[in-house]
Amino acid sequence: MSIVGTKVIRKEDPNLLTGRGQYVDDIQLTGMTHMAFVRSTEAHALIKGIDVSAALECEGVIGAWTAADLELPPLPEVPGLERPTLATDKVRFVGEAVAVIVAESKYAAADGTELVVVDYEPLEAVTNIEEATAEDAPLLFEELGSNTVAEVPSADDHQSVFDSAPHTEKIKLINNRCTAAPIETSACLADYGPAGLTIWASFQAPHHLRNRISAWLGIPQDQCRVITPDVGGGFGQKINFTPEFFLAPVLSKILNRPVKYSQTRSEAMTSMYHGRAQEQEVDIAFDNEGKIQALRVFASQDMGGYAIGTGMGMPVLTTAMSAGCYVIPNVSVAWRNVLTNTTPIAAYRGAGRPEATYLIERAMDHIAYKLEMDPTEVRRQNYIPKDDFPYATHSELAVYDSGNFEGALDELLEIMDYESIREEQVANQDMPEKPLIGVGFSSWLELAGFGPPGSLEGFGHLGSWESVQIRIQPDGSAIIYTGASPHGQGTVTTFAQIASEYLGIEYDKISVRHGDTATIPQGIGTMGSRQVAVGGEGVKNASIGIVQKAKSIAAHKLEANPEDIEVKDGSLFVKGSPSKSLSWAEVATFSFQRLELPEDMDPGSLDETILQEVPNFSFPSGAYACVIEIDKHTGDTRVRDIYLVDDCGTVINPLLAEGQVHGGVAQGIAQALYEEFSYDENGQPTTATFIDYLMPGAPDLPSYTSGRINTPNPNNSLGAKGIGESGSVGTPPAVINAVVDALRHLGVTHIDMPATPQKIWKILQGGTK
Amino acid sequence: MSYPTSININGNRYDKSIDPRTLLVHFIREECGLTGTHIGCDTSNCGACTVLLDGNAVKSCTVLAVQANNHEITTVEGLANDDGSFTPVQEGFRQEHGLQCGYCTPGMLMAATALLDEIPNPSEQEIRENLEGNLCRCTGYEMIVRSVQWAAQNPDGIPVQIGESS
Ligand code: FES
Ligand code: FES
Numbered sequence: 050m051s052i053v054g055t056k057v058i059r060k061e062d063p064n065l066l067t068g069r070g071q072y073v074d075d076i077q078l079t080g081m082t083h084m085a086f087v088r089s090t091e092a093h094a095l096i097k098g099i100d101v102s103a104a105l106e107c108e109g110v111i112g113a114w115t116a117a118d119l120e121l122p123p124l125p126e127v128p129g130l131e132r133p134t135l136a137t138d139k140v141r142f143v144g145e146a147v148a149v150i151v152a153e154s155k156y157a158a159a160d161g162t163e164l165v166v167v168d169y170e171p172l173e174a175v176t177n178i179e180e181a182t183a184e185d186a187p188l189l190f191e192e193l194g195s196n197t198v199a200e201v202p203s204a205d206d207h208q209s210v211f212d213s214a215p216h217t218e219k220i221k222l223i224n225n226r227c228t229a230a231p232i233e234t235s236a237c238l239a240d241y242g243p244a245g246l247t248i249w250a251s252f253q254a255p256h257h258l259r260n261r262i263s264a265w266l267g268i269p270q271d272q273c274r275v276i277t278p279d280v281g282g283g284f285g286q287k288i289n290f291t292p293e294f295f296l297a298p299v300l301s302k303i304l305n306r307p308v309k310y311s312q313t314r315s316e317a318m319t320s321m322y323h324g325r326a327q328e329q330e331v332d333i334a335f336d337n338e339g340k341i342q343a344l345r346v347f348a349s350q351d352m353g354g355y356a357i358g359t360g361m362g363m364p365v366l367t368t369a370m371s372a373g374c375y376v377i378p379n380v381s382v383a384w385r386n387v388l389t390n391t392t393p394i395a396a397y398r399g400a401g402r403p404e405a406t407y408l409i410e411r412a413m414d415h416i417a418y419k420l421e422m423d424p425t426e427v428r429r430q431n432y433i434p435k436d437d438f439p440y441a442t443h444s445e446l447a448v449y450d451s452g453n454f455e456g457a458l459d460e461l462l463e464i465m466d467y468e469s470i471r472e473e474q475v476a477n478q479d480m481p482e483k484p485l486i487g488v489g490f491s492s493w494l495e496l497a498g499f500g501p502p503g504s505l506e507g508f509g510h511l512g513s514w515e516s517v518q519i520r521i522q523p524d525g526s527a528i529i530y531t532g533a534s535p536h537g538q539g540t541v542t543t544f545a546q547i548a549s550e551y552l553g554i555e556y557d558k559i560s561v562r563h564g565d566t567a568t569i570p571q572g573i574g575t576m577g578s579r580q581v582a583v584g585g586e587g588v589k590n591a592s593i594g595i596v597q598k599a600k601s602i603a604a605h606k607l608e609a610n611p612e613d614i615e616v617k618d619g620s621l622f623v624k625g626s627p628s629k630s631l632s633w634a635e636v637a638t639f640s641f642q643r644l645e646l647p648e649d650m651d652p653g654s655l656d657e658t659i660l661q662e663v664p665n666f667s668f669p670s671g672a673y674a675c676v677i678e679i680d681k682h683t684g685d686t687r688v689r690d691i692y693l694v695d696d697c698g699t700v701i702n703p704l705l706a707e708g709q710v711h712g713g714v715a716q717g718i719a720q721a722l723y724e725e726f727s728y729d730e731n732g733q734p735t736t737a738t739f740i741d742y743l744m745p746g747a748p749d750l751p752s753y754t755s756g757r758i759n760t761p762n763p764n765n766s767l768g769a770k771g772i773g774e775s776g777s778v779g780t781p782p783a784v785i786n787a788v789v790d791a792l793r794h795l796g797v798t799h800i801d802m803p804a805t806p807q808k809i810w811k812i813l814q815g816g817t818k
Numbered sequence: 819m820s821y822p823t824s825i826n827i828n829g830n831r832y833d834k835s836i837d838p839r840t841l842l843v844h845f846i847r848e849e850c851g852l853t854g855t856h857i858g859c860d861t862s863n864c865g866a867c868t869v870l871l872d873g874n875a876v877k878s879c880t881v882l883a884v885q886a887n888n889h890e891i892t893t894v895e896g897l898a899n900d901d902g903s904f905t906p907v908q909e910g911f912r913q914e915h916g917l918q919c920g921y922c923t924p925g926m927l928m929a930a931t932a933l934l935d936e937i938p939n940p941s942e943q944e945i946r947e948n949l950e951g952n953l954c955r956c957t958g959y960e961m962i963v964r965s966v967q968w969a970a971q972n973p974d975g976i977p978v979q980i981g982e983s984s
Contacts, residue, residue, distance in 0.1 A: 058912055064922030066908045068854020068894035072921065123853035155844070156837065232858040232866055232955050233921045281921025314859035537919030537956050624949050708915045708961055715958030720984070739863035739953070747946040747959040776958075 050742075053446050053550045053767075056704040059542045060561070070279040074311040075235035075799065082111060083239070084297055084310040087148040087165045088320065088679050089140035092176070092390040092732020093187065096138055099148055103164040109157025111304065113165065113281045115148045119299065124290045124357075125261045126509075128192075130198060132355035140169070141189050141354030142392050144319025146292045151300055151308060174390040174732035175270035177351045178328055181389045189354060196388040198356045201384040203345070207334075210343040210379050214334030218415050224404045225802045226326035226351070226726045228347035229397045229721075229813055230744060231536075233281020239297035240307040245272030245300050253283040253532055254574025258294060259566040265295060265692075277564035280536030284716070285396030287536070287577050289322050316681035318737040322360070323726055324397020326351035327367065328406045333412050334379075335378055339420050339427040343379035343424075346371045346408060350386045353393035358509045360394040361386055366401025369444040373409035374454040374494040374670060375431040380443035390732040394554075396576065398716055398777040402495040409633035410491045410782030410801075414789065418798055424786065425462070428619055429455060432492070434716045435760075447496055449668045450770075451760040454492055457672035457694045461490075464756045465692045478794060484678040487791025491673045493779035497771035498667030498762070499577030515662040516572040517577065517587035519548065519595055521655035523641055524618070525634030529591075532572010533584040534564050537707070538773060539705040540580050544588045546701055547767070551592035554633055568660055577772030578669070581701055586765040587661030587786035594657040598650065601638050605647040606639060608630060633810055667762050667770035671695040673779045676788035684810030686788060687749070688718055688771045694756040695775055699768035706772050711753055713776020719745050720777070721784035743803075823887050827852060828896030839883050842876075843867040846893060854894035854924045858953065865952030867960030868925035869893050875932035876950070894924035897931065906969035907931050918956035926952050930966045939970050952966035 064070050079124035087099075101113035118134040123131035136147045150161035175181040175189075189196055211217050238249040246268065255275040263273035280287065293310045301308040312320070326406040332345040345797075348364040364384035372380050413431070417424040432439050435453040442449065447469050470488050478484035499505055505513040529544055541561040549556040563569060573579075600614040603621035607614070613624045622630030639645035640655040676690040693710055700706045723743040727735050736742040761768030781802060788804045789797055792812055800808060820835040827850060834849045846852050846869065858866035863956060865975060870892040878891075897905050907930045910916065917920040917923040926949065933948040940948065945966045946959070954962060969975075 059915070061920070062912045062917060065917055065923055066894075066904065066911055066927065067898055067926055068852065070854070072853075072856070074857070075847075077851065139969070155848075156839070169920050230955060231919070231921070232864060232953060233919070234858070235855070269852070279920060281858075282919040284955070311857075314861065314864075704915050708918060708957060711958035711960055712918060713958075714958045716955075738861045739859050739862050744953055744955070746953055747949045748943075748964065750959050751959065752942075752960050752963075 052546050052556055052750065053701055055702065057542060057546055057556065057702055059647055060545060061539060070801045072233055072279045072281055073238055073251050073252065076238055076249055078240060080236070080308055081307040082151050082153060082304060083158040083160045085150050085301060085309050086146045087150070087162045087167065087441065088316065089136065089138055089143055089145040089147050089797035091171055092143050092174040093172040093783060094140050095172065096136060096140060096147065097168040097170050100166040101148060102151055104161040107157065107161045107164055109153040110161040111151045113148060113150050113151065113161060116143040121299065122265060124292065124295065125265055126357045127361060131357045132357065134295050142390055143732060144392060145354065148295055151301070151304060174730045176391060176730060176732045177387065178387045181387045188256065189390065198352060198386050198388060199361060201383060203381040206345060206381050207343045207379040207406050211332065212458050214342050215336050216419055217334045218331065218419060220330040220415055221330040222331060222408055222511040223801050224325045224327040224329070224407055226323050227397060227722060228321065228726050228742065229286035229556050230322050231282025231284055231285035231286060233303045234312040234314060235291060235293060235321055237294050237297050238307060238309040238661055239301040241301035243358060245274065247274045247276065247395055248294065248298060249276045249278060250289060250294055251280050251721050252277050252394040253287045253534055253536060253576055255564055255566050256313045256572045257574055260511060261290065262295065262298065264299060271543060272557060275569040277534050280473065283536045284398040285324065285400055285576060286321050288574065289395040290359060291320065296344055311734065315738060318742065319392050322395035323392045323502055324394065325404065325720070326394050327363065329408050331412055333406050333416065335416050337420070339416050339422050339430045341375060341377050341416065341431050344372060344377050344412070345381045348384040350384065350393065351394060352386050353391045355393045356386060356388060357393060357395055359396045360506055363394065363401040367404040368642050369446040370402050370405035370496055371409060372442055373406060374433055374452065374492050375409065376433050379504060382443070391728055394427060398493070398713060399774045402774065403778045403781060406491065406493045406495065406778050407782045410493065410786065414786045415798065425458060428458060428490065428492050439515060448665060450665060450762055452494065452668060452670045452696065452765055453760050454670060455760060456698055456758050457670065458492060460758050461672040461692055461694045461758045464754055470676055481681065485791040487677040487787040487789070489677070489783045489786025489790050491779050491783035491786065493673065493775060493781050494668055494670040495778040496666045497669050497774060498582035498663060499530050499579045501664055502662060504666065510573055511658070514573065514662045515584040515587055516570040516660050517584060517591050517660070518658040519591045519596060521640060523638050524775065525554065525632065525637040527552060527554050529559065529561045529588060530569045531561065531563050531584055532569055532574065533580050534574045534579065536575065538575065538580055538709065539702065543581060543585060543701040543705060546586050546593050547588045551589050552596060553619065555619055578773040581766055581769040582667045583661055583663050583770045585701065585769060586663065586767055587659045589767055590661060591657040591659045595655050598654055601647055601650060602636050602639050603631050605644065610668060614755045659699065665764045666762065669695070669697045669770040669772060669775050671775060671779055671784040675783040675787040676789050679791050679809060683805040684813055686752045686804060686806055686809055687724060688784065690754060691751055692754045694758060695772065696758045696760055696774040697775065698762040698770035700758060701769065707755060709772045710755065710776045713774060714780045715745065715750055716777045717780020717785055718750060721781040721802050721804060723749065723803050737779060746816045784809055821884055823883055825883065825886050825889060825891055828893060836883055838882070841879050842881040842883045842884045842886050845890070846878060850931060852893050852895050855951055855952045856921055863953065866922050866925045868928040868952060869930060870928055875929050879889040888904050894958055897927060903973060905931065905973050906975040907934065907973040909972070910965040910968035914964040916957065916962045916967050918949065921955040922952060926954065926962060928970065933966065934969060940966070
């Protein structure tokens with residue numbers, strides 16, 4: 050039986066289930082100190098002075114520093130738009146680091162921060178795109194002359210198509226600001242000793258951090274080691290640079306002691322990068338059959354207080370994927386990035402593609418409303434046919450590899466009883482005690498498997514490949530070292546499955562090591578649903594390379610031709626004569642012994658390193674349907690059922706794939722119904738704790754009903770597309786389409802995310818919107 | 819000011835002299851070095867810090883260590899049997915993929931252990947409601963629910979063989 054495609058329980062779990070995991074804050078070093086930040090309480094203000102003297106008197110406080118004391122370069126980000134490591138003359142969002150304290154204990158460090166006095170001269174704050182782009186808007190960076198830091202107009206607005214189209218529609222959408230909120234906040238521990246610097250960091254890309262920090266500090270990379278031990282979730286939030294990773298090494302060097310930082314949740318809510326926060330103006334033109342003729346998108350991306358690389362890239366990805374899984378003859382896209390006095394924006398699970406899916410899937414339902422068509426029918430009218438791949442779009446980033454969008458919808462309608470839901474919907478409308486029912490669809494398509502050469506370089510990474518090294522041990526077991534840096538995805542398990550399949554070595558004799566720049570070949574990291582499609586492909590290719598050489602060794606010993614050697618169940622044997630065989634352990638031992646090897650082979654050659662490249666992104670897709678129930682009296686809204694058909698190409702481990710989908714869907718439902726990071730008019734956050742930011746718990750979420758289709762990815766030999774972000778891409782429009790569907794009989798055509806009970810209650814009171 | 823505090827954790831007695839404001843979770847993690855119990859918030863919402871105090875699930879970030887003076891605590895490190903074998907709850911989480919990053923997991927395991935102690939055969943709704951105080955950002959909860967159901971159905975924790983499909 051093939052182990053690829055099989056439900057295998059995880060190698061990761063035994064440690065994590067017994068308290069033997071090791072997250073950054075779990076590590077204790079001799080002489081360790083604790084770092085804490087003084088953070089801005091103002092959204093926009095000049096810093097007139099900072100007095101740390103009282104903090105220095107505080108018991109247990111070792112030192113306190115401001116930007117002026119340390120004279121540090123800014124964080125290594127977009128040239129010309131860099132963010133200071135500690136605020137210098139000005140603060141630009143609530144939560145920005147202003148000063149730093151180091152103390153003997155966490156409690157003393159926290160005490161110290163309370164005693165620092167910062168003299169602010171408040172400035173008018175801009176908290177949203179409209180304010181930030183107003184004519185006389187206060188500027189975050191006076192020297193830039195504008196809060197708009199990038200703007201790309203469309204090449205052709207296709208106005209003539211709109212002028213002659215039978216129907217046109219204008220839609221305004223807001224993709225609400227969310228925070229990824231992994232349950233482990235940001236954390237790091239720096240130990241800068243005579244032999245060099247070691248940083249333990251809760252991060253998704255250890256080599257990326259190592260390379261940038263060593264350059265920033267001006268030390269050689271060999272003397273800078275980054276370890277990402279167990280990491281408690283990331284979701285894109287932990288691929289970005291924040292001040293702690295840079296300050297901890299600096300202060301460790303000054304103090305000649307290890308410096309640890311473990312962030313509080315309250316800090317994490319305002320200082321870890323947020324996601325989404327994109328506004329869209331969408332125009333569509335369509336005919337009487339519901340065929341879309343033109344799509345025009347203008348995306349305004351809120352950057353927050355500082356523009357960083359991943360944040361700048363969000364509208365690029367959104368506008369590349371705006372056409373979704375549909376044939377749209379005329380597409381025009383434009384975008385801009387705008388600074389506001391809010392927490393800076395970066396990637397959050399899906400990163401730009403949930404925003405694209407939301408706009409095109411809302412547009413599909415608008416066509417359905419206008420023409421009074423069934424939403425599934427409108428989609429069928431517009432799907433790219435399953436034989437039209439590869440499919441070139443308006444964007445050169447997006448050349449779709451494969452898919453079967455109508456097939457996914459067919460499968461979806463197989464696993465749900467659409468008709469009876471519709472009957473219930475109509476019946477319930479007139480029964481006061483029964484909830485309103487709505488059903489919403491999303492035919493989604495995303496861009497994943499980052500990526501082809503140049504793609505991640507655009508976000509500041511060294512390359513877009515992933516590293517894999519496989520070393521066969523003398524006893525025939527195997528260790529895989531990879532630059533992938535998983536934090537929940539189960540990569541140790543899936544990579545061992547792939548290696549077992551192609552090496553012919555038992556799953557239990559394969560280990561996977563990651564997250565240490567001192568022992569792992571230069572790697573890239575875990576993001577953009579790339580693990581299996583890029584790294585996994587590398588595991589397969591490295592395994593094949595090793596088996597080739599193992600066959601030569603076996604052939605030499607068995608006096609046969611390498612082409613006649615087969616590998617199965619832990620042994621290598623001559624085709625047709627299984628008695629002429631060697632165990633993997635024997636071949637492995639010979640591989641280290643000069644006298645046992647063929648002349649053209651060196652000892653230790655069962656060791657293969659690959660920097661796996663891929664020629665294109667991958668394009669996971671699927672069809673989701675959400676059934677919503679709304680309490681007519683209270684507006685209480687819940688997802689009753691959600692049906693999920695995914696196409697991620699080849700599945701390595703169905704259990705883990707399902708887990709990835711569930712997690713993403715949960716975050717998608719959360720964005721649609723519960724979560725929004727908001728500010729008052731002065732830029733003060735109003736949802737900065739888990740009390741106000743409504744991350745759903747177990748009773749708030751439904752069970753998930755899954756189906757699957759498989760169109761293999763033609764661009765890697767595994768056929769895998771990636772699955773990490775699918776749920777968060779596909780879900781929000783399914784949920785909102787369902788909410789609007791439940792309220793359609795009241796004349797409702799749109800409701801912004803999150804569709805809170807308050808918003809819905811108001812609609813129910815007012816009758817229509 | 820420091821305060822003598824004696825807490826029995828997982829059958830071992832820890833005598834420490836502590837700052838009276840020390841939270842139980844910090845006592846467990848920093849004073850005793852039992853880092854399996856995690857911290858995920860500062861508002862008592864996430865449940866990552868859940869431990870058993872005299873057999874009842876509590877959020878150890880909301881208890882002062884001195885309040886636990888002379889009481890018995892069980893943390894995730896104290897769950898597995900002496901021979902290293904898993905409890906049904908631990909095994910359930912492994913079999914049903916009830917964890918991804920593992921950060922919420924110790925708290926979930928303790929909350930689920932307390933739940934099954936009280937209600938040996940909970941309904942799905944009872945499981946969801948009893949775990950309301952434990953946030954997980956990775957799993958979307960369904961597999962956590964299945965994990966608890968597995969534990970309820972397998973009080974002896976029979977392991978399924980690796981590679982077996984179901
Ligand atoms: S750390 Fe105790 S509830 Fe979050
Ligand atoms: S497994 Fe990551 S938070 Fe629950």
